[in-house]
Ligand SMILES: Nc1ncnc2c1ncn2[C@@H]1O[C@H](COP(=O)(O)OP(=O)(O)O)[C@@H](O)[C@H]1O
């Protein structure tokens with residue numbers, strides 16, 4: 122996830138490939154419970170691995186269900202052998218359910234009906250989340266539930282039920298607080314419906330009907346066909362029995378899919394590749410937002426689908442403007458507003474009044490931000506009318522405000538395909554965490570920039586502060602980081618360990634050795650050589666000298682050339698070294714030559730080594746540093762020198778933060794966005 126203040130999307134040209142969307146949380150936990158209650162073994166594909174599914178799985182194991190493997194492993198299904206509608210007599214368990222409402226409520230209902238001796242506990246926040254309406258409904262039936270803390274809230278104790286008073290009267294449950302109570306009853310009461318129908322009556326207006334729809338659909342896959350009488354009464358027919366469907370796929374969140382469906386409609390692929398494959402949700406999805414596919418098709422998208430996948434390619438281009446009542450797809454319809462930027466006329470999205478009361482006033486937010494890009498937007502109480510910029514010249518480079526609304530951020534990523542070649546800035550990109558923390562990573566994984574991905578080069582002599590400052594600049598911009606010196610350090614270390622003398626004669630052997638080695642950098646910048654963590658070993662002064670020796674060999678530099686260029690990836694890269702701007706990335710839009718006096722550098726290096734627990738001596742350090750400067754500057758292959766278009770930054774006096782700010786200011790001056798207020 123990008124934690125930066127903003128994220129600059131370079132102008133994008135093409136997109137193709139496949140995106141695996143994470144499984145939906147509410148579907149995952151429903152499927153787990155239904156599989157546990159069923160007869161037979163269920164193989165669950167694409168289960169979400171999250172805190173909430175982990176506590177559910179642990180609880181099911183505690184109740185005696187066989188779960189293999191014990192943990193969710195990416196790409197591997199989970200198998201659950203169910204209890205076939207009954208627990209052993211006097212079953213007993215203490216279940217810790219964290220803060221997972223999707224586990225606490227349905228499990229409470231199911232266990233209260235099954236009977237036994239159970240304690241349902243969780244984290245303190247769970248004890249502030251009401252469950253009284255569900256407990257009241259279950260007590261009407263004859264279930265035995267006690268509050269162990271505050272009445273109306275978990276923790277709970279569940280005992281043996283007494284159903285002798287259970288008549289034909291409907292069971293009443295409030296529907297206007299949380300639809301999870303109704304979901305919980307709908308999943309528990311089939312256990313009681315062997316001899317006669319069970320009727321649930323909703324008191325108050327039922328909220329979140331799409332979620333009840335999901336529950337009903339999943340129940341039917343597990344053999345229970347509930348009669349839905351106008352969303353006010355639900356009848357579970359006599360003779361209902363949970364039966365495993367064998368295999369079941371957990372769908373991804375259908376609204377998350379909308380951005381990639383739109384992407385497939387907007388972008389063509391590069392080099393013969395075609396289309397976007399969305400894995401995790403298919404057109405037979407049980408989620409209401411899947412009908413976004415029809416709207417995207419009306420605008421021109423070509424969509425094919427199979428079990429849990431969609432494939433989208435560009436059809437009509439420009440896209441076709443539409444006039445649509447969006448009441449059935451309130452969340453996904455926002456994505457249509459971004460698609461409207463690429464349409465052949467004015468698009469009208471109607472019946473979207475609910476947008477006004479979401480994370481932000483989404484009608485106002487979309488209108489404001491679309492206008493920043495150059496679109497003409499008319500905004501009404503419950504509609505949005507969008508006319509794209511008339512020509513490429515009418516597009517504007519915009520810094521998109523995201524209002525702490527994940528969907529605004531995701532929608533506007535699509536503006537980076539504009540015909541004007543402009544980048545797009547997304548402010549506060551971490552707001553996507555609400556539903557899709559790795560959205561931008563997934564987006565960058567399939568999109569390609571129209572020009573070489575931006576690189577900021579920071580070159581300079583040893584201990585001038587390159588590594589420290591490059592790391593901070595990369596962090597602020599969400600860019601990848603290339604510590605090129607580490608590659609020479611690794612090479613020196615690998616050669617020494619292999620017993621190869623670091624002489625010019627041996628350069629081909631050293632180059633060969635490094636080509637065969639497996640070099641890795643972890644996200645927290647630890648350095649791996651053939652799987653071994655050598656982060657500390659390459660930082661000794663010995664390793665520094667060896668690095669500077671092997672770095673003088675053209676064969677070694679040649680071997681490392683492509684390795685370094687391969688670090689270039691969206692949204693950008695900061696490269697730190699000696700020849701980033703002169704040899705490796707000569708086309709970089711910003712090159713900085715960072716210097717500081719030799720004395721200043723020696724002193725900083727001294728402090729740095731001591732703080733890492735490595736031994737150091739000031740006089741030796743100064744001499745070594747000067748020797749290394751001389752070797753780096755005077756060698757024939759890629760000598761250390763400023764690129765002709767480099768900006769010089771003397772880091773002897775100022776603080777680290779001042780140097781970082783100077784580089785960020787230079788970067789900002791190269792961007793087309795208006796200065797931030
Ligand atoms: N402007 C500065 N003021 C104080 N210390 C600095 C400054 N710039 C860098 N340093 C410190 O100098 C040391 C060497 O910096 P480093 O980033 O390792 O240099 P390089 O990568 O150029 O060899 C680090 O401990 C760093 O924190």
Ligand SMILES: Nc1ccn([C@@H]2O[C@H](COP(=O)(O)OP(=O)(O)O)[C@@H](O)[C@H]2O)c(=O)n1
Nearest residue numbers: 583584605606607609668669672698699700
């Ligand atoms: N792009 C680069 C980076 C490092 N190097 C060499 O690799 C050595 C170690 O690089 P480094 O950046 O880790 O060293 P320090 O600047 O931290 O001392 C340097 O002394 C250079 O000789 C290089 O030649 N080209």
